[in-house]
Amino acid sequence: MKMQMMENKKRILSAIQPSGLPTLGNYLGALKNWAGMAREFDCFFAVADLHAITVRQDPALLKKQTLQMYALLLAIGLDPQRDTLFIQSHVPEHSQLAWILNCYAQFGEMSRMTQFKDKSSVYTDNINVGLFAYPALMAADILLYQADFVPVGADQKQHLEITRDIAARFNGIYGDVFKVPEPYIGKQGARIMSLQDPSRKMSKSDENLKSFISILDKPDSIMKKFKSAVTDSQAQVKYSPGKDGINNLMNIYSCCRGKDYEEIEKEFEGRGYGDFKVAVAQAVIEELQPVSERFERLIDDKAYLEQCARQGAQKAQMTASRTLEQVMKKVGFYKI
Ligand code: TRP
Numbered sequence: 442m443k444m445q446m447m448e449n450k451k452r453i454l455s456a457i458q459p460s461g462l463p464t465l466g467n468y469l470g471a472l473k474n475w476a477g478m479a480r481e482f483d484c485f486f487a488v489a490d491l492h493a494i495t496v497r498q499d500p501a502l503l504k505k506q507t508l509q510m511y512a513l514l515l516a517i518g519l520d521p522q523r524d525t526l527f528i529q530s531h532v533p534e535h536s537q538l539a540w541i542l543n544c545y546a547q548f549g550e551m552s553r554m555t556q557f558k559d560k561s562s563v564y565t566d567n568i569n570v571g572l573f574a575y576p577a578l579m580a581a582d583i584l585l586y587q588a589d590f591v592p593v594g595a596d597q598k599q600h601l602e603i604t605r606d607i608a609a610r611f612n613g614i615y616g617d618v619f620k621v622p623e624p625y626i627g628k629q630g631a632r633i634m635s636l637q638d639p640s641r642k643m644s645k646s647d648e649n650l651k652s653f654i655s656i657l658d659k660p661d662s663i664m665k666k667f668k669s670a671v672t673d674s675q676a677q678v679k680y681s682p683g684k685d686g687i688n689n690l691m692n693i694y695s696c697c698r699g700k701d702y703e704e705i706e707k708e709f710e711g712r713g714y715g716d717f718k719v720a721v722a723q724a725v726i727e728e729l730q731p732v733s734e735r736f737e738r739l740i741d742d743k744a745y746l747e748q749c750a751r752q753g754a755q756k757a758q759m760t761a762s763r764t765l766e767q768v769m770k771k772v773g774f775y776k777i
Contacts (some may be wrong), residue, residue, distance in 0.1 A: 453478055453625060454588035456487040456529065456579075459503065459510040465654035465725060466633035466643035468517070468732075469696040470594055472656075476518040478592070478625075484524040485586050485757060486514055491529045491536065492579070495572040496564055512746055513656070516736035527753035529582065534761035538581035539574070541768060545611050546577045546603070554599055580604040583622050585761040590625035595632070598624065615771040619764075631696050636670040639685035657733045660726045667722035678709035678717045687714070690721050697724035 455475060457463070463472060475486060488510045493503060507528060514526050529535050551557070554576055561568040571578075579600050583591055584607075593601050601624050608619040633643045637652035647653055651666050658666075672686035680691050680702040691705055694717075700708070709717050739746060770776065 450481070450483040451589040452485065452586060453482040453590050453592065454485040454487075454583050454586050454622075455592050456489040456492070456582055457510060458489045458493045459506040460493060461506060461645055462509065462655045462657055463513065464633075464643050464645050465656065465693070465729070466631075467645075468656050468729070469631040469633055469693065471592065472513070472517050473696070473728075474592060475514075479519055479524050482590070484519070485588065485760075486519060486524060486526050487529045487582060487757075488514070488527070489529050489582070491539075492575060495569065495575050496560070497567055508743070508746060509740065511750055512736055512739040513732075515739055515746075515749065516732050521749040521753060525753055525756045526749065527757045528750055531750065531754035532585075532757045532761050534585055534758065534765045535578065535581050538585055538761075538765050538768060539578040541772060542577040542580050542584075542607055542611075543574055546574075546580075546607055550603060550606065551576060554603070556596065556600070576600045576603045577607070580607045584608055584619045585764045586757075587620040587760070587764065588622045589620065591622050592625040611768075618767055618771055631692060633693060633696075634685060634689040636666055636689075639671060639689045654725065654729075656729060657736060658729070660730070663726050663729070664719070664722045667718045667725070670718060672714050672718075676713045678712065678714070679706055687717075690717065694721045694724055697721075697728045 455471070457467075457471070475484070478484065488507055490503065490507050493507075511526070511528060515521060519526055551573060557573055557575065560572055564572070576599075579597075580603065583601075583604050591601055591604075601622065605621050608621045612618055612621070635641045635643050635647060635649075635652040636654070637647075637649050641647075643653045645653055645655065651669055654663055654666055667690075670686065670690060672690070673684050675684070675687075678687065678691070680688055691702055694705055695701060698705075709720070
């Protein structure tokens with residue numbers, strides 16, 4: 442009975458790199474939605490450690506951050522029994538299919554990827570082939586599971602487009618091997634901006650520590666950061682074009698409380714920015730507190746996390762190996 446229900450559900454796949462603790466922006470823009478989607482879809486979520494090494498990593502730190510990110514998947518409310526939660530490098534099919542897909546991705550189209558162009562202008566001393574081939578690995582992540590939908594933010598849209606192109610091209614040659622995935626556009630395409638410069642996206646690599654909230658920030662630090670958030674000189678809580686600071690705070694409040702802008706404007710009618718900032722901070726604290734409490738408990742239970750990751754990888758591999766086998770057969774690899 443349970444199996445049958447699972448099969449009727451559409452499948453979602455997404456992944457997140459283990460590059461340090463996510464920000465409130467990552468949480469509201471992606472992770473919170475993952476937890477929300479998990480009831481409706483058959484979900485596969487991975488910690489993308491293979492992608493992480495396209496820029497140089499400290500081995501001990503990568504290892505630590507991989508387990509942290511895995512723990513965080515559980516802490517945000519994903520369920521290792523219901524959902525398939527795994528670490529990308531534990532399922533070797535990802536690397537195997539990525540190689541094959543490299544041979545069906547064109548140099549020209551890969552050269553047009555804006556993320557490659559951006560990253561190769563930042564990491565000028567390490568423009569490695571993996572950085573270039575990154576979208577083929579991402580295509581492998583998605584296509585191995587025959588995912589129906591991929592929730593992606595604006596920065597990964599182009600990679601999903603190329604995934605679709607590669608899948609369609611492969612299918613064109615060999616018949617229907619891959620499901621061509623659709624982007625999943627969430628209800629709120631939350632794009633959370635820096636608290637200090639609201640024209641820029643909130644980022645954990647920002648030098649100004651007051652500009653971002655980390656998902657594990659303590660309540661008093663969250664409160665301080667919101668109190669010092671940059672807003673314009675008008676003091677009315679009203680969403681209006683060009684008022685990036687207040688718009689950003691309203692967006693955050695809206696994501697946490699599930700209220701639309703009109704409701705928020707009404708709630709804070711006649712009250713100033715000071716009051717509103719405190720209210721936003723409180724909403725964020727309430728949102729993040731259960732996550733950080735669960736995280737703190739989980740991160741000390743390494744045995745449990747490893748057991749979940751092992752089971753997750755096994756579950757993922759059941760699907761991945763089936764797809765890879767089909768691909769290898771179609772390509773004409775000799776099987777014994
Ligand atoms: N490249 C994505 C990012 O950095 C992470 C990722 C890896 C991913 N594989 C994926 C996202 C497959 C969606 C689907 O955000």
